[in-house]
Amino acid sequence: MSLAARLAAAGLGLPDYGRRDLGAVLSGALASVGAADAVAGRDAKADQARLGVGNYRHVVVVLLDGLGKLQFAPWQGHTPFLRSISRKALTSGYPSTTASSLALLGTGRPAGQTGMLGYTVRNPRTGGLANLVSWHGAYDAHEWQPYPSLLEAGAAAGIHVTAIGKQRFAGSGLTLAALRGGTFVGAEGIDARVEAALRAAKRPGVTYLYWAEIDKAGHHHGWGSDAWLAELEEAERGLRRLAQSLPRGTAMVATADHGMVNVAGAPRWDVATDRVLGAGVAMVAGEPRALHVHLSDAGEADAVAARWSEHLGEAAVVATRDEARAAGLFGAMDPHVDERVGDLVVAMAGRATVVDSRTQSPASLELLGVHGSLTPEELQVPLFVAEGGA
Known part of the structure; x- marks a missing residue:
């Protein structure tokens, strides 16, 4: 029996590489702001169509770490704004984990090309384990992952590119491997990150905003827990404010890097x-x-x-x-x-x-929520699209 058939028999599926996968998001965003030619290795205009976004002068891309489509679905009563802007799901790549998914989002290329093959990977130069989140045990990020990121390509094409996350991520190995390029803005709290995105959106370009809190709650308390639901409601509040405060002629596109199962x-x-x-x-x-x-x-x-x-x-x-x-x-x-x-x-x-x-x-x-495999709960990620209108 073929591997694809064995996966299907076990309730697992292959990612939708090159089509409705995470790699379409920044690619489509760059096409939306007129920089399709900056994208290598993908059809950026087709990705724009897959996202269902028009042409804008600025697009803010939000990555909600750990929010799978099938985790979001049962709690839509708590998230009326996100429910109202929800679109057809995308897929993560394999493995469905942060390091691999950020590289797929950031470069448009799967783990088989970026080499971002999991939370830990055998370093062939040392024979030891390399942690691709902390970057402990890995070698130079530009050598490990040699393809230019889409943020890097957009900036090289003259697009104003901003990446927003916690300050400790500035210059980290994972950031340099997956999302290098543009101007990094450190912002600790959710409100500070939203404010930074709104400032960036005043200029034509693309902004990337990383949102970590849902994943952390899911790992430690399980998805669907009170702590997890509180972070989902915070995301609802923050993304509503971001979308409704963006100026006309801009858009917000939000997705996630993977889902989660409770174990x-x-x-x-x-x-x-x-x-x-x-x-x-x-x-x-x-x-x-x-x-x-x-x-x-x-x-x-x-x-x-x-x-x-x-x-x-x-x-x-x-x-x-x-x-x-x-x-x-x-x-x-x-x-x-x-x-x-x-x-x-x-x-x-x-x-x-x-x-x-x-x-x-x-x-x-001891983690209660984990991910990485190919169940629909892990592989399917939501897509939210909203136009600015302030």
Whole structure:
């Protein structure tokens, strides 16, 4: 059975690469402000049409970390403004995780080209784990991810480009890899970030605004919790104010990088203590919902894949690197990225996880909400579009 068929049988789906994926957002925004020619590797005008946005002098793109389309849907009574501007869903890429998704949004290219293959990835130069959020263990961001970002391309084309986030993200490895270019504005609170976006929107151009709070609440309290719902309501308030305060001739486009599943009480295996999973495994990278399994002997990949598949049963789809490449799991793959991919790639189904307590922190093992795989809950992300009118 093909990998695509096995994924479908497990309730998993492939990303809509090159069409209605996260890569369409900044690409379409640049086309909207007249800079379609700055976009390489995508059809920016087609992306603009996919977003359903017209031509504007300024577009503010908001990334709501952790708000999946299927998490938003049950709570629309709490978010009447967002409900009123909601459009057809987009998809994340694989894995459905922040580092990979920010690179897809930022460059328009999938993880198979950017090399942003998960929360952690094996660094082929050192043999150790590289954390692509903290950037610990990774090498120079421009070498790790060599493609220019869309913000960088827009700025080079003469577009006024602004990126807004917490000050600590300025110049970080993840920022430089995924969203380099333009002017970075540090703003700590939600209201400060909205104010910064409104100031930037006074000039023609594109603004990117990162919104972290929903994801943090989901990880620590679970999506649907009181803490998570409070952050969703804060997003409703902040985005309503942003959209309604934007001047005429501008627009706000908001989306998310991934969804989330709650894993309390769900099946969990630990490679560190499970003899079946641990045999022949040199390193586990990625995250508990989307694993890269590096083997002591790559020639045993088929045999180990069969053993993992039998042991995990319906809780996972296990593929070799070759199968993942052939199925386009990571999108088009550049040769230099190949060695960062595990000998086995494991996408978890349902709410199950596989952890490795040898390398994961105790705090990460206690997270209630996680993501990374290809369930609709993780893969589908919302799209909100509103015109300015102040």
